[in-house]
Amino acid sequence: MSNLYREELLEHYHDPLNYGVIENAEVDIDRDNPTCGDTIHLTARLDEDDRIAEMKFEGQGCVVSMAAASLLTAEVVGKSPEEIAALGLHDIEELLGGMRLSMGRVKCALLALTALQQGLEEAGR
Amino acid sequence: MSNLYREELLEHYHDPLNYGVIENAEVDIDRDNPTCGDTIHLTARLDEDDRIAEMKFEGQGCVVSMAAASLLTAEVVGKSPEEIAALGLHDIEELLGGMRLSMGRVKCALLALTALQQGLEEAGR
Amino acid sequence: MTWSGNEVRQQFPILQQKVNGKRLIYLDSAASAQKPQVVIDALSSVYSTNYANIHRGIYRLAEETTRQYEAARAKIAKFINAASTDEVIFVRNATEGLNLVVYSWGRSNVGAGDRIIVTELEHHSNLVPWQWLAQEQDAELAFIPITDAGELDLAALPPLLADGHAKVLALSMMSNVLGTIPDLAEIIHLAHAAGVVVVLDGAQAVPHLPVDVQALDADFMAFSGHKLGGPGIGALWGRRELLEAMPPFLFGGDMILSVRKDRSTWSELPYKFEAGTPAIAEAIAFGAAIDFLTELGMENVRQHERRLVTYALAELSAVPGLHLLGPAPEKHGGAVSFWLEGIHPHDVAAILDEEGICVRAGQHCAAPLHRRFGIPASTRASYYVYNFNEDTDALVVGLHKVIKLLRR
Amino acid sequence: MTWSGNEVRQQFPILQQKVNGKRLIYLDSAASAQKPQVVIDALSSVYSTNYANIHRGIYRLAEETTRQYEAARAKIAKFINAASTDEVIFVRNATEGLNLVVYSWGRSNVGAGDRIIVTELEHHSNLVPWQWLAQEQDAELAFIPITDAGELDLAALPPLLADGHAKVLALSMMSNVLGTIPDLAEIIHLAHAAGVVVVLDGAQAVPHLPVDVQALDADFMAFSGHKLGGPGIGALWGRRELLEAMPPFLFGGDMILSVRKDRSTWSELPYKFEAGTPAIAEAIAFGAAIDFLTELGMENVRQHERRLVTYALAELSAVPGLHLLGPAPEKHGGAVSFWLEGIHPHDVAAILDEEGICVRAGQHCAAPLHRRFGIPASTRASYYVYNFNEDTDALVVGLHKVIKLLRR
């Protein structure tokens, strides 16, 4: 079994961190991955320096997209919009435990990150 | 050497039968084979029964198209428009000595016959 | 060749391989079929012994290649019972064939206010080109809905035909998701009675069913060679009168009769629609795939798959929380799609892959169909000549593993 | 691999055969090239060990096939020095690539009264699509004439650019009849200074010359895999900004991002232009052909052919009544065309065929060029990596036989 379905990631899938919605958050965005049917509703509060104070998500998706979103909610706290803009596939792969994702799963893995980056942009940060 | 370049056909090529133009002929048609550059100017006189009394041609082309035209001028004399409409590739192959022509040469072989058939049609026969 | 003792299966070299030490269980033939040895050999043989560009060539190598290329066209024409070999046009895939119809026939025959009819179960390749045409020509795009059982709701068709605005009906002969085989005879009868041209998407049907375009009384049919064991090529069939009246689609070498600086004239059929150097060896190998199927017999192929699908539907329905899509076996082609409660199809496919089982996960290029059933995606196991019930057994075992791992 | 001792030639299985007991002398590579063993092996290997439909697949077989398919794209991008892999689109052949530009870029960017510039030496594939566009959009089609020496008469270009009506200049990077290699740097500089988009027909150049689309500062370039030793496939390269601004051409699976019943959105580059299942194994084998050429080195290929053509032009000019077309060796690619006084090219080709020599006879899809030179057709001997001077020697002996038989 590839390490995608390790117990640790499955924990994040079954019982994700920060699942839910932050009301009146500065960042509030819906995104989907039309070809595989993944969806995410992502909200994030910023502190006075525009760094992420808290991020939550809701959505539907595969283990990769849900675990990546769950892990990301912890990872991004305290980061500036520039730092978040600089994150990429490699960082998500690290978060997921250092694996190399196949092309078919890249979009799943990036769903939450792309949503956050786009949400920050739309919020003018 | 395939029998395309037999002495007999080369004779028709170098010294075709009925090369020239019949003035004021009932059938008078120009036709070409654009992709290989063959051209023919074909004229034919009809008798009182609308049968071919005489056919002549002028033109440029390969051994196949020129020999076929030359042989045709002799073959068609006395034939009715219906008989000529019924002629096809097989008959030309017979005229050329019973060979099977390859696809690349079919259009050459049929140039004169098609011209005659079309010319008769245009002349309303 | 017989179906017993794995004789058919043994013709496919890729299926003799082990993946992670396990037998490769290929259940994704609706996406693309594996190739029998005769097709692989046809490619090598053309390139090693008899390859040249076709048509214009006067030398024997070119003449022999041309002969083989045209012989392949004739095999395909016979396979679908076209009235004439000239009605078969080589294209890259079913998608290009459908686009050819849309661009060439569609732009000249569908105008403002006209109606284009498709169905809710179409593959994107038989939907998006018509969306484009509708927008381009200011026409209307109407849908035949599907029932909960995954069949076309034919009660919706007569009203769409009644006002005389409908010009064309484009529909799949077999759904690549639901496996649905619509009642084409009735549909085509209704459409033709209303003067509507019928464009068939044969991408799934031609590999899996006996198809007779004359008996069907169809107008156009597009299909893909790669889905029936051939290489990356496809074909479009069309009725001669329609094809002859259509303007060319792609312009260039081989499709012209004469070219002057300011104008050109076109070749006769089928060359009018084959611009530039065709995929020559691919066409010949497409012919070899057709020979392979002809030898098996398409009625036998259908019966084999019906047995496989009957078994698969029964076995899968016993998997807890598994919901099957599509109709009963007698109206069901080789594609079997389902969803598992609470588990994303990507995870199903990824975990099955560990067991050497290849299935497809996603929307299978049919987003509106998935929206119709209110599911974001599905998992599809699709069967072909080389599958057997052991493949289904392995799939069921694999699905239990998926459930054990992911369901709480 | 070195050029000496026939090492290159030995990679081509078809050339090891005898025809009528004679060595096969293949001088028709401008129509299509023969395939090295590595290309034939690439096809067998994909189909025997690693074939599945690409992109959407979640299982390893599909992932590995996808990887190989995209690796082939990257090899091609590098081969022509594209700024990005995403700028390379797989098409069936150069002809389809040019039609894609005409339909997608052309219909949105060329309007009534605009001028389309082509040249008198174009292959029909880079002329007839532009004739269609001119007619469709009510635009003007203007020609850069050719000189008696077979070169472009560039004095004609500035006046065509001066009034600001010109929108696009489409020209061949190497004539498939005359062998002419135009001075692209100067032409593109002039065109761009006038804001004119440059579409290159690379069908002959890419197989035979080092090509760097960035150094050339080109906008589009279409070429064919089958002319450089690959299977029946081709590629279109375009500048990202242009490709991104263009509407899709063919519609269907894989080129969409989302599909609703009434509208769709498109994938990113290059997928936006690749509708339906692509020719997957063919793309991978195209990559193998590119590897083969890269290993030889395109500068070496050019030098090898220049030596062959220099020798051929000298030897052929000594044949009585033979008239060569096209420029001197340093501006002359691998195609050598000529006509023999009083003898039709069909007969030349047919009689040479008896000697095992394959040459092409006709207009080589360039009717206006032949009209320009006042000849109905010509004979063409075209050279590639596997030819050597002995091929020319055999050709000359064969031509003497032709003359003996047919000239009086």
Ligand SMILES: Cc1ncc(COP(=O)(O)O)c(C=O)c1O
């Ligand atoms: C200069 C030129 N352009 C375009 C083409 C068309 O190539 P294809 O037939 O592969 O589309 C050719 C090949 O014949 C050619 O020589």
Ligand SMILES: Cc1ncc(COP(=O)(O)O)c(C=O)c1O
């Ligand atoms: C029903 C249906 N139509 C059209 C297509 C498109 O076929 P291709 O990708 O070969 O063009 C497919 C294949 O996915 C299909 O299943």
